Amino acid sequence: MSKPDIEKLEAGVSILLEAYRQLKDENQKLTLQVEGLMREGEFLSKEQDFAKGKLERLAELEVASKNSEKDKKQVREKVVYLLEKLEKFDLT
Numbered sequence: 001m002s003k004p005d006i007e008k009l010e011a012g013v014s015i016l017l018e019a020y021r022q023l024k025d026e027n028q029k030l031t032l033q034v035e036g037l038m039r040e041g042e043f044l045s046k047e048q049d050f051a052k053g054k055l056e057r058l059a060e061l062e063v064a065s066k067n068s069e070k071d072k073k074q075v076r077e078k079v080v081y082l083l084e085k086l087e088k089f090d091l092t
Contacts, residue, residue, distance in 0.1 A: 001009075
């Protein structure tokens, strides 16, 4: 092989090696980004599960509150009824 051909080959190899290094660096960066996104996804999934649990608990508390309001209303009505009966009742 002639010297110009060898120099062309060396230049081509150098270009390929530099491109390989750049791709390798980019691959490492992308791998780190993917790992970070996966961790973030896991965190968000756990956060979503936590929020879902809290929403379910809130729904339970709302139902309990509604039932409590009904109970309070019934107790008030009974108290009013009993007070009216006491007013009518004459001890003398």
